Every structure is written in C-alpha cells, then in structure tokens.
Amino acid sequence: MKKGLIGLVSVVALMVLGACSSSTTSSSSSSSTKSSSDASNQWSEIKKAGVIKVGTSADFAPFEFHTMVNGKDTIVGADIDMMDAIGKELGVKVEYVDMDFNAVLASLEQGQVDIAVSGISATDERKKTFDFSVNYFTPExxxxxxxxxxxxxxxxxxxxxxxxxxxxxxxxxxxxxxxxxxxxxxxxxxxxxxxxxxxxxxxxxxxxxxxxxxxxxxxxxxxxxxxxxxxTAEGDAYAIAMPKGSTELADKINSALEKMIADGTIKEYVQKNTDLANENASN
CATH class of the missing domain: 3.40.190.10 (Periplasmic binding protein-like II)
Structure with missing residues (x-):
C-alpha cells in the first residue's frame, strides 16, 4: 500500500490474490462445515477435523487486510489476531476464506464456512438468521x-x-x-x-x-x-457470526472473547494493526 491513488490501486489488485500463511489455506480444505439448519453438533465436527473455517473479507484495515510477510501475501489484522488466539484457546487450526463482504454471511448460511469474522455488526435483522458471539468492539x-x-x-x-x-x-x-x-x-x-x-x-x-x-x-x-x-447504535457493534443453533461453539468462543475484552487485548490488536497498516502505507 502506497500513498495516493497508486497505492490504493495496488491494494485493490492485491485483493484478488489468495492469502497464504501458517494459518491461511485455500477454501478447498476438507474441513467439515454445517448449514445453519443443523448446527447442533458443529463444535464436535470442528474439533474432530481440527480446523475452524472462517469467512472474511480482507479489505478492512485494521481488522482484516492483506500485507506481505516474508515475501508472501498474507491476511493480517485485529480480527485475525483475535481469531488466531481463539483457535489456540479451542485447540484448532484457523483457516481463512477471503471473499467480498456481501458474500461472507451468505457463505456462512450455506455452510461453506463455520463462522464469519469480518467487522460484522450483530443487527437485529441478522440475528433472525444467525447466532452471534458477545460484542467485542463498538466502532464509531x-x-x-x-x-x-x-x-x-x-x-x-x-x-x-x-x-x-x-x-x-x-x-x-x-x-x-x-x-x-x-x-x-x-x-x-x-x-x-x-x-x-x-x-x-x-x-x-x-x-x-x-x-x-x-x-x-x-x-x-x-x-x-x-x-x-x-x-452510533448498539447494533453497530462487531461480533462473530455463527449458524443458528451453534450453542456449544458460541459458549467456547464467548469464553475466549470475554477474557480478551476484559484484559484489553482486543483494543491492543486494533491499535497494533492500525500502526501496521499506516507503516505499510509509508514504505
């Protein structure tokens, strides 16, 4: 990312590349997913597979965005740091699937990903279709x-x-x-x-x-x-989206989230990645 129009065009071009890092793989993984109509045993299947597949739209710095790490195009951001920490807490690998934002919740509803994390606001309308974690960040x-x-x-x-x-x-x-x-x-x-x-x-x-x-x-x-x-309304706050009925998975995610909210880790992730995005732009 560079200052001015050239940098922005570069960022747009970069979005078409698939992210690859130690915690990022393609969407062709064999990780099991469940549709929103049958999520009662979702956590059991995720635990068995050892992978939680996360839908995101990596064009939303500092929450999720692309940067070069050791010469590789990689998805980073506050949401990514947060999910990596949750994955560690749950004992599973985190796999990110990058797509346009307007496809993220549709992919979750269709069972193509296990959860959605992409600066998603838990609105009343969305709650009719999905379960949500506790709110972890309220933006202006x-x-x-x-x-x-x-x-x-x-x-x-x-x-x-x-x-x-x-x-x-x-x-x-x-x-x-x-x-x-x-x-x-x-x-x-x-x-x-x-x-x-x-x-x-x-x-x-x-x-x-x-x-x-x-x-x-x-x-x-x-x-x-x-x-x-x-x-700014309460419904603007960010939360992790899950299929309806993901009770056990939601409990585990909320337990990990509440620790990071209480000790200020989420705010640290936001500041860290804001600094990273700005540093990348100045290079």
Whole structure:
C-alpha cells in the first residue's frame, strides 16, 4: 500500500490474490462445515477435523487486510489476531476464506464456512438468521471526504443530494440509507474501491468505520474526515457470526472473547494493526 491513488490501486489488485500463511489455506480444505439448519453438533465436527473455517473479507484495515510477510501475501489484522488466539484457546487450526463482504454471511448460511469474522455488526435483522458471539468492539462511524471539500460537508444535511459511498452488504450501507436518506447511495464491494472513487471525485463522501477511516486518511494527504456526525447504535457493534443453533461453539468462543475484552487485548490488536497498516502505507 502506497500513498495516493497508486497505492490504493495496488491494494485493490492485491485483493484478488489468495492469502497464504501458517494459518491461511485455500477454501478447498476438507474441513467439515454445517448449514445453519443443523448446527447442533458443529463444535464436535470442528474439533474432530481440527480446523475452524472462517469467512472474511480482507479489505478492512485494521481488522482484516492483506500485507506481505516474508515475501508472501498474507491476511493480517485485529480480527485475525483475535481469531488466531481463539483457535489456540479451542485447540484448532484457523483457516481463512477471503471473499467480498456481501458474500461472507451468505457463505456462512450455506455452510461453506463455520463462522464469519469480518467487522460484522450483530443487527437485529441478522440475528433472525444467525447466532452471534458477545460484542467485542463498538466502532464509531465517520464520513470521509476529499480534503479539498472538507469545509463543504460539516453536517449531515450538507450531504443531501450528494453521492455517498458505502461497502455493499455492510452496516455502513444501512447507515447511509437511514441517516442520509436524501443522499444518493453508491454501494461498492471493496473499501479500497470506495477510496479510489472518492479521490477521483466520482463520489462525494464515504461512510467508513472510524479505525478504517483514520487509517486511510493517514495514508492519503488528499483525504479528510468530515465534521458531519453520524449516530452510533448498539447494533453497530462487531461480533462473530455463527449458524443458528451453534450453542456449544458460541459458549467456547464467548469464553475466549470475554477474557480478551476484559484484559484489553482486543483494543491492543486494533491499535497494533492500525500502526501496521499506516507503516505499510509509508514504505
């Protein structure tokens, strides 16, 4: 990732590569998965296979993103560190399956992955279809604009009739629809694509999670965070999604999560990976 448009284009190109690391393999693994209609013995099958397959969309720094580690394209991030720790606690290997965000929950529902971890908000609507872990991070939502236009967009009303971008299938997409109803929503599959469109003035603003927004602004001198303030709801908090009925698996994941929340480990992961994303951008 480099400063400016070239770096963003590079990131977009990098997204098409499959991640490979000690904890990352292709989606062709023989790890067993269960559909959401039959998850009562999911933990037993995961334990037997020794692998938990995790659906994610690695374009959401600092939570999940691609970087080069020892010459290899690797998925890293706060969610990845968190899941690696949970896998260690559960005694299973963690396998990441990278895809567009709007496909993550669909893959979980279809039984192609065991759980979904990708900055996913546990909304009431999603709870009708999936079980969720305890909330592990509550983000603030920010509006990112071209720096040249920052003085124009100081309120939500100033974004009326403007093109506002959000990641397709994300909570930010719902926030634009709910809190900016007079704007023209532009939904794209990847966050880096939103930033490219913003830098090219193809959209006027983008609604992004705070740590992600701050990371992109730090990497790009021509972007800025607008003063327009969005509301944060309890349903915006991030949680791990599981098939309905994953009671035993949820208990084990929650036990590991609650320890990391209590001792501040989750916040440390977010800060560590924010620094990593910014460091990569400056190289």
């Amino acid at each position: 939502q920010l509006v990112v604009v071209n720096k040249a236009n920052v003085s124009k967009y100081t309120t939500l009303d100033s974004l009326a009739n403007k093109r506002v971008g959000a990641q397709k299938g994300s909570i930010q997409e719902s926030i634009v629809k709910d809190q900016l109803p007079d704007s023209q929503i532009v939904s794209l599959a990847k966050v880096p694509n939103l930033m490219v469109e913003l830098k090219q003035n193809s959209i006027d603003a983008a609604v992004v999670e705070s740590a992600v927004a701050q990371s992109y602004v730090a990497q790009n001198d021509d972007l800025a965070i607008a003063d327009a303030k969005l509301e």
